[in-house]
Amino acid sequence: MSNPEQYTEAHIEKTPGAEVGPRQMEAIPSAIAPARTKAEIQVFEEISSDIPKESDKTLIMDQSKDIKEHIEDVRGSALEAQFDESHQLQLGKKVLEYAVVNPKNESGENANAEWAVFIGGLGAGKETYKTEMIDLALSGKRTVFVAPSKGVLPESEDTDYFNAWAGALPDPIRNKAGAVAKLLEHLGVTDANIIGHSEGGAVAAALSGMRPQLAKRLLLDNPAGMIGEDTTRELLHRVADERKMEAPSLETMWKYAKGLIQFPFWKDIPAIADTDIRPILEHIKKSKQKGGKGPEIILINSNNDHIFTKEDVEAALGEDPLTQYVDRYVVRIDKNAGHQKTGPREGGELFLQVMDDRSLIHQILTEKESLQKNMQGASAKQS
Numbered sequence: 001m002s003n004p005e006q007y008t009e010a011h012i013e014k015t016p017g018a019e020v021g022p023r024q025m026e027a028i029p030s031a032i033a034p035a036r037t038k039a040e041i042q043v044f045e046e047i048s049s050d051i052p053k054e055s056d057k058t059l060i061m062d063q064s065k066d067i068k069e070h071i072e073d074v075r076g077s078a079l080e081a082q083f084d085e086s087h088q089l090q091l092g093k094k095v096l097e098y099a100v101v102n103p104k105n106e107s108g109e110n111a112n113a114e115w116a117v118f119i120g121g122l123g124a125g126k127e128t129y130k131t132e133m134i135d136l137a138l139s140g141k142r143t144v145f146v147a148p149s150k151g152v153l154p155e156s157e158d159t160d161y162f163n164a165w166a167g168a169l170p171d172p173i174r175n176k177a178g179a180v181a182k183l184l185e186h187l188g189v190t191d192a193n194i195i196g197h198s199e200g201g202a203v204a205a206a207l208s209g210m211r212p213q214l215a216k217r218l219l220l221d222n223p224a225g226m227i228g229e230d231t232t233r234e235l236l237h238r239v240a241d242e243r244k245m246e247a248p249s250l251e252t253m254w255k256y257a258k259g260l261i262q263f264p265f266w267k268d269i270p271a272i273a274d275t276d277i278r279p280i281l282e283h284i285k286k287s288k289q290k291g292g293k294g295p296e297i298i299l300i301n302s303n304n305d306h307i308f309t310k311e312d313v314e315a316a317l318g319e320d321p322l323t324q325y326v327d328r329y330v331v332r333i334d335k336n337a338g339h340q341k342t343g344p345r346e347g348g349e350l351f352l353q354v355m356d357d358r359s360l361i362h363q364i365l366t367e368k369e370s371l372q373k374n375m376q377g378a379s380a381k382q383s
Contacts, residue, residue: 079103079137083130089183091152096179098146099126100187101137113142114216115189116351119180119207120147121198121340122268128340129197135348141193146183147200151175158210165283169206170271173199173225177206184214193355194295197221198307198339199268202275208295209280212287215295219351220326222305222339225277228316232270235307242306242339278316281325298328298354302337330354 082101089096103113116136118129126133126145136143154162154174158181162174180203184192194215196204201223208215220226284294299321301310310331317325332350 079134080130082137083126083133089186091179091182094150094152094179096146096148096183098144098183099133100145101133101143103137103140103142113140115192116141116143116355117180117184117189117192117194117204118143118145119194119196119200119204120145121200122272123147123149124197124200132195132348132351136351139348139352144183144187144189146180148176148179148203151177151179152182154178154181154210161210162206165209166206166277166280169202169225169277169280170274172268172271173202173206173275176203177210180207181211181214184211190214191216193217193219193351195219195221195351196223199224199272201225202272202277205277205280209284212284212293212295217298217355218284218295219298219300219354220277221300221351222302222308223277223299224272224308225275226299226316227308227312228276228278230273232273235269235273238307238309278325285323285325285327296328297326298330299326300330300332300350300354302332302334302339304335304337305339307339328354 079101083099085099087098087100089098118133118136120126120129124147126147129145133143133145151172152175153159154177158178159174162169166174184190190213192214194204194208194217196202196219198221201220202225204218205220205223205225208218281297284297288294299313301308301313303310314321317329321329330350
């Protein structure tokens with residue numbers, strides 16, 4: 001059967017502005033529209049009414065885009081409804097609150113999808129990371145958010161690990177890692193993308209070190225514990241500097257200072273200043289080099305972070321961080337790329353990009369790593 005578009009184009013040229021429908025098909029001169037069987041005409045009639053005029057193609061494309069966006073909006077709304085639900089896990093006398101967003105397929109299942117576990121910063125509510133959570137879920141990942149205000153004592157073997165490899169890791173960080181481990185065990189999470197922001201980055205590193213089977217990738221987003229020696233006083237000054245960038249008015253700063261003094265997690269701030277996660281990262285790297293299990297470590301830093309500045313982080317990482325501490329290092333470069341912008345951040349786009357082995361960032365770093373290995377091999381042969 002001939003392509004129906006032959007009829008459409010001929011008819012539009014004959015009668016500009018007209019739409020081709022079943023009755024109009026009958027009016028097409030035989031010189032333009034050759035005789036067809038009744039079956040062919042019936043098939044044509046069924047589809048011809050949906051064939052747009054040339055002038056309508058842009059409109060149809062816009063409508064298709066609108067429909068796609070509408071579907072995404074509906075899907076996103078369903079995921080937001082899940083995000084808004086409150087979940088709790090009883091841990092002895094303590095309660096751990098968390099959120100789960102599970103984008104199920106048409107059959108209502110999503111058992112084989114990757115997990116993404118987002119561990120928020122000190123005192124952060126899930127709303128702070130809503131954009132990231134929904135983006136990760138829209139990509140098909142089963143997504144969990146948790147920001148433990150209190151922790152639980154780790155298991156004895158975990159305590160042994162911390163004592164051996166994480167001496168500069170205060171009890172609040174260890175205990176919060178213990179609480180998240182209990183949650184992931186409860187949810188049946190393994191081999192996940194563990195994402196930690198700020199204090200949550202230190203918790204994520206501790207978790208991935210003591211339970212390497214839980215983490216496929218460890219994404220450290222402006223993490224605490226990466227700048228080396230620190231003090232509570234200096235940390236609070238940097239927090240104030242960050243706040244000035246986000247909300248520079250004196251009135252806002254006064255409200256912020258007052259709120260900080262009344263902050264319920266005040267006692268955890270010295271613990272953050274005393275945290276150093278580099279020994280954990282170094283142990284994970286060495287373990288992997290010897291064939292042990294451990295996550296890919298990805299450091300994400302913002303160029304305008306005043307709390308854990310890019311300069312301080314890079315100085316603490318030394319000259320060869322890709323060998324000693326991390327597998328990949330990504331920097332957000334934007335005038336607004338601070339530690340934590342007020343309101344929504346950039347969303348999960350960057351996280352998804354660095355998780356994707358096909359991303360441009362991964363390709364560049366892989367090629368660079370391959371080149372370095374080739375150069376090292378050539379140098380070894382010459383020597």
